[in-house]
Amino acid sequence: xxxxxxxxxxxxxxxxxxxxxxxxxxxxxxxxxxxxxxxxxxxxxxxxxxxxxxxxxxxxxxxxxxxxxxxxxxxxxxxxxxxxxxxxxxxxxxxxxxxxxxxxxxxxxxxxxxxxxxxxxxxxxxxxxxxxxxxxxxxxxxxxxxxxxxxxxxxxxxxxxxxxxxxxxxxxxxxxxxxxxxxx
Amino acid sequence: xxxxxxxxxxxxxxxxxxxxxxxxxxxxxxxxxxxxxxxxxxxxxxxxxxxxxxxxxxxxxxxxxxxxxxxxxxxxxxxxxxxxxxxxxxxxxxxxxxxxxxxxxxxxxxxxxxxxxxxxxxxxxxxxxxxxxxxxxxxxxxxxxxxxxxxxxxxxxxxxxxxxxxxxxxxxxxxxxxxxxxxx
DNA sequence: TATAATACAGACAGGTCTGTTCATTTTTTA
DNA sequence: TAAAAAATGAACAGACCTGTCTGTATTATA
Numbered sequence: 001x002x003x004x005x006x007x008x009x010x011x012x013x014x015x016x017x018x019x020x021x022x023x024x025x026x027x028x029x030x031x032x033x034x035x036x037x038x039x040x041x042x043x044x045x046x047x048x049x050x051x052x053x054x055x056x057x058x059x060x061x062x063x064x065x066x067x068x069x070x071x072x073x074x075x076x077x078x079x080x081x082x083x084x085x086x087x088x089x090x091x092x093x094x095x096x097x098x099x100x101x102x103x104x105x106x107x108x109x110x111x112x113x114x115x116x117x118x119x120x121x122x123x124x125x126x127x128x129x130x131x132x133x134x135x136x137x138x139x140x141x142x143x144x145x146x147x148x149x150x151x152x153x154x155x156x157x158x159x160x161x162x163x164x165x166x167x168x169x170x171x172x173x174x175x176x177x178x179x180x181x182x183x184x
Numbered sequence: 185x186x187x188x189x190x191x192x193x194x195x196x197x198x199x200x201x202x203x204x205x206x207x208x209x210x211x212x213x214x215x216x217x218x219x220x221x222x223x224x225x226x227x228x229x230x231x232x233x234x235x236x237x238x239x240x241x242x243x244x245x246x247x248x249x250x251x252x253x254x255x256x257x258x259x260x261x262x263x264x265x266x267x268x269x270x271x272x273x274x275x276x277x278x279x280x281x282x283x284x285x286x287x288x289x290x291x292x293x294x295x296x297x298x299x300x301x302x303x304x305x306x307x308x309x310x311x312x313x314x315x316x317x318x319x320x321x322x323x324x325x326x327x328x329x330x331x332x333x334x335x336x337x338x339x340x341x342x343x344x345x346x347x348x349x350x351x352x353x354x355x356x357x358x359x360x361x362x363x364x365x366x367x368x
Numbered sequence: 369t370a371t372a373a374t375a376c377a378g379a380c381a382g383g384t385c386t387g388t389t390c391a392t393t394t395t396t397t398a
Numbered sequence: 399t400a401a402a403a404a405a406t407g408a409a410c411a412g413a414c415c416t417g418t419c420t421g422t423a424t425t426a427t428a
Contacts, residue, residue, distance in 0.1 A: 003375080019293050021205055024415060035376045037419085046416070098290065105346050106282070106290045109203045123346045147343075148359045151352055155339020159331075162289050162307045168335055175332045175363055182362060187405080208385060219406045221389085230386065 004042045007032045012053055016097035020050060020107050050104065050115055057100040058122055062129065064090070079137050080149075080180045083130075087153050088173040091160050098161045099154060126150055139183045152176050188226045191216045196237055200281035204234060204291050234288065234299055241284040242306055246313065248274070263321050264364045267314075268333075272357040275341050282345045283338060310334055323367045336360050 001009070010032035014023035025046060029036045043049040068086055073079040090096065097103075105119035130153075131146025139145045156172030185193075194216035198207035209230060213220045227233040252270055257263040274280065281287075289303035315330025323329045340356030 017293070019291065021291075021415095025417080026415085036378090036417085038375055040417070041374080097293070102342060102346075103290050103293075106287050107203065107205075109201070109281070109287075120346050123343060144355060144358075147350070147352060147355050151336060151339035151343050151356050151359070153339070154342050155335035155337070158286060158338050158342065159307065159335050162286075162304050166331070168331060171328060171331045172335050174328075175335070175359070178363065178366060179359055205385095209387080210385085219408095220387085221407090222405055224387070225404080 003034055003038055007034060007039050007042060007049070008052060008056060011049055012057070015050075015053060015100075015103075020104060047114060051118055054100050054104055054115075054118060054122060058125065061090070074133075074136050075138065077137050077139070077180055077184065079133060080139070080145075081177060083133060084149075084173045084176045084180070088156075088169045091153070091157050091169040091172075094164075096157070096161065099157050102154065102158065123150070123154075126153075134183070139180070141183065145179065145183050148179055149176055152179075187218055187222055191218060191223050191226060191233070192236060192240060195233055196241070199234075199237060199284075199287075204288060231298060235302055238284050238288055238299075238302060238306060242309065245274070258317075258320050259322065261321050261323070261364055261368065263317060264323070264329075264333075265361060267317060268357045268360045268364070271337050272340075272353045275337070275344050275353040275356075278348075280341070280345065283341050286338065286342065307334070307338075310337075318367070323364070325367065329363065329367050332363055333360055336363075 007028065011023065011028050014028060014031060025036065025039065028049075029039050032039075039049070043052065065083070065086055069079060069082055073082065101119040101122040104115050105123075108115040108119075110116060111120075127146050127150045129146075130149045131142050134145045134149070135142035152172045152175055156168050159168040160166065191212065195207065195212050198212060198215060209220065209223065212233075213223050216223075223233070227236065249267070249270055253263060253266055257266065285303040285306040288299050289307075292299040292303075294300060295304075311330055311334045313330075314333045315326045318329045318333070319326035336356045336359055340352050343352040344350065
């Protein structure tokens with residue numbers, strides 16, 4: 001594991017456990033076991049580190065979905081049902097800490113802040129991803145459905161994190177499936 | 185307006201504009217035009233101020249809902265439809281900054297932190313409030329519906345805040361109405 | 369083995385934060 | 399109007415933050 005990776009992994013753990021702002025650069029370098037100058041060589045500023053963290057987490061999420069969705073069903077609503085199952089699983093994992101770009105957007109609420117702006121981009125990216133799947137699956141209004149699924153997933157992520165094991169992920173999935181069935 | 189109120193109003197504005205952690209005590213007292221010792225007299229610690237802010241915002245929200253819901257319809261599903269309209273309006277207000285207890289829970293992610301714990305209580309309070317209305321309205325599974333509405337509203341609040349005027353509030357309302365109609 | 373790149377530890381600057389304390393002044397109450 | 403309560407401004411402690419810098423040591427490359 002190279003330095004950059006080591007730093008990113010440590011930062012990810014800290015960001016998710018303690019929050020982004022609450023994780024100081026000194027704590028990150030101590031946890032990663034690298035020198036401070038090394039961090040600032042790979043990431044010119046803390047914002048760059050945060051951005052890399054957000055990008056990385058999104059990429060991993062889509063990778064995981066893409067490899068687990070059975071492409072055979074892509075042209076039927078079944079793919080959307082499968083998607084709901086996967087998202088429920090993702091959210092219900094004990095190590096799930098909420099959607100990273102939510103956390104980032106809330107920790108940096110000013111719309112002029114680069115992290116806030118990047119978070120908005122990533123949220124739209126999720127909407128686009130879901131809408132596209134809905135379109136291929138043949139949903140009636142893929143844009144609408146994609147946005148509704150986004151809202152349900154993001155809401156479930158929040159509620160589940162705030163009250164773990166309250167069944168929110170499952171309830172959201174059931175609601176999503178109802179919406180999908182209505183979308184034919 | 186007494187001192188306590190003045191401080192709370194100023195703190196509320198700052199918390200919602202810049203974030204809670206990013207709003208220092210010095211900034212709050214400067215904005216409120218009071219001495220620092222006065223703040224610490226009314227609120228022994230910043231956590232107490234944050235807690236008061238969260239409590240106040242929740243109370244105002246329920247007050248607003250209760251006065252705007254027409255009690256005549258309490259025993260029909262119409263009350264739930266009306267509720268959805270109100271929540272959509274609430275979320276779509278330009279001055280809406282997200283649900284306070286979401287923000288607080290994310291800014292203080294450790295479950296051992298008092299602010300996080302109080303946020304979890306307030307989230308459950310919302311679920312309970314919605315479930316109760318659903319029960320009186322005669323929904324089939326009021327608990328389930330209440331939780332699903334919570335998820336939709338909280339999700340819509342987030343997405344709408346991250347991408348204002350993207351129509352999320354309206355789409356969430358439509359999804360909620362579908363769930364309500366299915367709940368007979 | 370010589371050269372170049374990378375990583376190291378740690379001090380430093382300049383700023384922020386929460387919370388406390390002080391003597392003094394203003395406001396309320398009786 | 400006299401006594402009690404509340405608010406003031408300002409300094410202070412002690413901790414934390416990001417980002418820079420320095421000289422030294424390690425590692426890769428050729």
